[in-house]
Amino acid sequence: MFETIIFSLLNGLVYGLLLFLLSSGLTLIFSMMGVLNLAHAGFYMLSAYFAYSISIHLGFWYGLLFAPLIVGFIGAMVERYGLRKVHKFGHVPELIFTFGVAFLLEELVQFVWGRNQLAYNKPEILEGSLFTLFGADFPIYKMFMLIVSVVIFIILLSVLKYTRTGLIIRAAVGHPNVVGMLGHNVPLIFMVTFGVGTALAGIAGAIAGPVLGTYPGMASGLGGIMFVVVIFGGLGSLGGAFIASLMIGLIQTFAIAIDASLSDVFLLMDIVITEQTFMYDIWVTSLSQVAPLIPYLMMVVMLIFRPAGLMGARES
Amino acid sequence: MSHLTRICRAESVVRKKRLRILWLCFAVILLALPLVTSNFGITILTQICVASVFALAYNMLLGQGGMLSFGHAVYFGLGGYASIHLMELVGNGVPVPLVLTPLFGGLFGLIAAFLIGSFSTRRAGTVFAMISFGIAELVAASAIILVSFFGGEEGVSSDRTMGPAFFGYEMIPQIEVYYFAAVWFFLATYAMYHFSRSPAGRLANAVRDNAERTQFIGYNPQKIRLVSFVASGFFAGVAGGIFAIQYEIVTDSNLNTAASGLVMLQAYIGGIGYFVGPVIGAIVMTLLNTVVSGVTDLWLLYTGLLFIGTVLLAPNGLTGLIMMHTDAYHNRKLATLIKPYLLGMLPLTAAFIGVVSLLEMFSHRNEAAVGDDSMLLFYIDVDISTWFPWVGFTLLSLLGLAGLRVVIPVVRASWDAANEMQILSNSTINNESDS
Numbered sequence: 124m125f126e127t128i129i130f131s132l133l134n135g136l137v138y139g140l141l142l143f144l145l146s147s148g149l150t151l152i153f154s155m156m157g158v159l160n161l162a163h164a165g166f167y168m169l170s171a172y173f174a175y176s177i178s179i180h181l182g183f184w185y186g187l188l189f190a191p192l193i194v195g196f197i198g199a200m201v202e203r204y205g206l207r208k209v210h211k212f213g214h215v216p217e218l219i220f221t222f223g224v225a226f227l228l229e230e231l232v233q234f235v236w237g238r239n240q241l242a243y244n245k246p247e248i249l250e251g252s253l254f255t256l257f258g259a260d261f262p263i264y265k266m267f268m269l270i271v272s273v274v275i276f277i278i279l280l281s282v283l284k285y286t287r288t289g290l291i292i293r294a295a296v297g298h299p300n301v302v303g304m305l306g307h308n309v310p311l312i313f314m315v316t317f318g319v320g321t322a323l324a325g326i327a328g329a330i331a332g333p334v335l336g337t338y339p340g341m342a343s344g345l346g347g348i349m350f351v352v353v354i355f356g357g358l359g360s361l362g363g364a365f366i367a368s369l370m371i372g373l374i375q376t377f378a379i380a381i382d383a384s385l386s387d388v389f390l391l392m393d394i395v396i397t398e399q400t401f402m403y404d405i406w407v408t409s410l411s412q413v414a415p416l417i418p419y420l421m422m423v424v425m426l427i428f429r430p431a432g433l434m435g436a437r438e439s
Numbered sequence: 440m441s442h443l444t445r446i447c448r449a450e451s452v453v454r455k456k457r458l459r460i461l462w463l464c465f466a467v468i469l470l471a472l473p474l475v476t477s478n479f480g481i482t483i484l485t486q487i488c489v490a491s492v493f494a495l496a497y498n499m500l501l502g503q504g505g506m507l508s509f510g511h512a513v514y515f516g517l518g519g520y521a522s523i524h525l526m527e528l529v530g531n532g533v534p535v536p537l538v539l540t541p542l543f544g545g546l547f548g549l550i551a552a553f554l555i556g557s558f559s560t561r562r563a564g565t566v567f568a569m570i571s572f573g574i575a576e577l578v579a580a581s582a583i584i585l586v587s588f589f590g591g592e593e594g595v596s597s598d599r600t601m602g603p604a605f606f607g608y609e610m611i612p613q614i615e616v617y618y619f620a621a622v623w624f625f626l627a628t629y630a631m632y633h634f635s636r637s638p639a640g641r642l643a644n645a646v647r648d649n650a651e652r653t654q655f656i657g658y659n660p661q662k663i664r665l666v667s668f669v670a671s672g673f674f675a676g677v678a679g680g681i682f683a684i685q686y687e688i689v690t691d692s693n694l695n696t697a698a699s700g701l702v703m704l705q706a707y708i709g710g711i712g713y714f715v716g717p718v719i720g721a722i723v724m725t726l727l728n729t730v731v732s733g734v735t736d737l738w739l740l741y742t743g744l745l746f747i748g749t750v751l752l753a754p755n756g757l758t759g760l761i762m763m764h765t766d767a768y769h770n771r772k773l774a775t776l777i778k779p780y781l782l783g784m785l786p787l788t789a790a791f792i793g794v795v796s797l798l799e800m801f802s803h804r805n806e807a808a809v810g811d812d813s814m815l816l817f818y819i820d821v822d823i824s825t826w827f828p829w830v831g832f833t834l835l836s837l838l839g840l841a842g843l844r845v846v847i848p849v850v851r852a853s854w855d856a857a858n859e860m861q862i863l864s865n866s867t868i869n870n871e872s873d874s
Contacts (some may be wrong), residue, residue, distance in 0.1 A: 128812060154831055157565075159565055159568075160571070180553050205751060208749065208751055209750060209754075214564060214565065215501075215505065215507045215564075216750065218507055218565070219507070219703070220566060220747075220750045220751070221749055222509075222703070222748065223743065223746045224749050225744075226700065226704075226743045226746065227740075227743035227744065227746075227747055230739050230740040230742075230743045231740065232736075232744075233740075234798070234801075234802060234804075235735065237805060238804070258631060338560045342588075343696075347572070347696075349571060350572065351573070354569055364796065369859050371534055408584050408585075412584055413580075413584065415580055416576075416577055416580045416581070418574040419574075419576040419577050419580075420573075420577060421572045422569065423570055423573040423574060423577065426566055426570050426573070427558050427561075427570070429563060430566050
């Protein structure tokens with residue numbers, strides 16, 4: 124019992140921080156431009172593929188360095204030559220455009236790298252386990268993911284809080300028009316933010332590829348959860364995204380570990396569920412089975428009762 | 440004043456007459472189409488009927504109500520599941536003619552849309568889109584867990600031939616299924632058209648364009664959105680019902696987010712600003728899905744490229760491209776466009792053949808077995824192990840793209856010329872009526 128809690132806690136933390144790496148860029152873009160970038164997870168996947176290709180030629184570390192840079196550049200170009208063009212038609216075409224990019228990225232990845240999962244491996248230094256607790260191993264690589272995520276979080280926070288660029292970006296999040304009036308090049312800020320945001324997703328892709336698997340479905344697997352984080356945490360709130368990431372990471376890993384269902388609760392009340400009971404399959408569905416559902420349920424409930432999210436200042 | 444009203448009335452009579460002729464043509468085309476195609480063609484036509492009803496229903500939200508849904512396949516799928524269960528009941532002796540199945544699917548979709556829409560339509564825009572997405576994920580995941588209604592991963596299936604015959608009509612051969620689908624397609628399209636012209640449809644337009652102002656006039660935007668949403672859910676369920684009859688099986692792949700994305704693609708590629716847009720999108724996408732997918736594995740890539748191209752270059756969709764020519768038509772200048780368009784087709788075709796060939800050769804190099812170097816491209820045998828086709832098709836695409844750069848201004852200029860006269864003739868008409 125105790126070891127399950129410890130390991131769920133650690134795994135949830137790793138997963139949650141990875142989610143934060145993805146959603147931090149997404150929430151910056153969302154709050155500044157009002158566009159929910161549906162292709163964000165696509166860039167995450169693209170980066171994993173680039174990192175794989177670079178890693179087989181130059182090694183893992185070069186992949187980790189260059190893949191996010193390339194993806195960030197591609198992201199900036201998508202903003203410059205795609206999104207900016209669609210912007211004048213309104214928010215709905217923008218959403219549709221990013222949906223199209225997501226669709227295209229998934230097909231493009233299959234076109235170039237094929238449909239199978241790639242053997243994107245961890246570097247040798249990060250193989251093996253860091254410590255063994257109650258007979259279960261905790262891999263070094265997960266600790267590495269944890270450290271990278273935390274370092275990126277600290278860098279991002281300090282850039283936003285303590286530099287002039289960060290000041291302008293924070294201003295542009297809330298009041299892009301006023302920032303434009305003050306003489307800053309708002310389209311350039313948008314482009315750079317979009318590029319940096321996708322690069323952050325790129326880092327997440329490059330470090331997640333070896334553990335979560337590098338395959339064409341990796342974007343749609345994580346994409347939905349990412350929107351949940353951004354919306355649950357609140358529009359434009361990095362703090363909210365941070366809390367929501369950890370919450371969802373922890374809830375999902377704990378839910379997977381728990382094999383109880385409603386029928387167990389009924390059993391405590393001396394009600395036995397059999398196959399003849401009305402709506403039998405609802406009562407016997409275990410918590411681990413519905414774990415993938417929980418985030419979406421959280422999002423829908425949040426959107427109904429508080430569309431601004433946990434810490435969001437305004438509605439979309 | 441009375442003169443003006445008389446003109447208006449006369450015009451609307453003409454318009455109504457023309458509309459009636461259009462509906463008649465539509466019915467005749469639907470009836471006559473199977474006569475000119477093969478068996479495979481009839482299957483595709485049936486698919487087009489289903490896809491068109493669904494895409495039209497979707498466009499009641501996106502095009503007419505301004506609500507972007509990422510989860511509309513939920514109502515299609517629920518309608519389909521309900522219809523399969525109804526077919527099963529009919530097979531067990533419940534006396535309901537199976538031709539009414541889509542109505543049952545529609546009612547099921549309507550109830551589901553009412554339950555979900557009662558809270559999701561409170562806001563439009565991104566919030567609505569995200570709620571629809573969340574609901575779609577929830578329902579799609581439930582479809583796998585809740586086996587008794589959804590049948591788990593293998594879905595639920597039934598048999599359309601078990602029910603009582605409807606005036607000697609048993610829906611065993613594919614052609615009868617087609618006529619069943621075509622009749623429902625016609626009825627649904629007729630109903631949706633008149634919905635879009637009804638006060639409820641017009642108010643949906645108003646809420647789409649400016650919800651605040653509509654509220655000021657005294658309407659509740661949420662109620663108006665809900666009405667559109669429920670109606671759209673009904674017709675999505677109808678489409679699901681036709682689908683259930685045709686395939687006799689419904690699985691979770693009919694209501695997941697991929698299915699929802701596909702219907703959005705259809706509506707948008709066709710053109711969400713026009714009533715017929717989604718039908719054109721459904722036709723194009725169904726052909727891509729059935730015919731092109733038989734020729735190449737890359738059809739989804741082409742679909743994505745077509746979609747991105749539409750969003751960037753033709754935001755009014757394929758219908759918008761056709762409708763761009765109404766002014767030229769009224770000016771009787773359409774013929775002047777034939778020559779420049781033919782000129783434009785030349786580099787376009789070159790670029791198309793070049794780029795598609797490069798993509799196909801690249802894909803063949805990746806996918807085919809080692810040593811299998813020959814492939815058929817546009818009726819030409821190509822050996823991809825030599826450098827010649829690579830260089831040749833690259834040159835062809837570059838040449839085509841360069842040619843496009845030269846030709847596009849010419850085409851645009853002649854298009855402008857064909858439309859410019861309109862402003863002149865319009866003003867002369869106005870002058871006449873003023874005097």
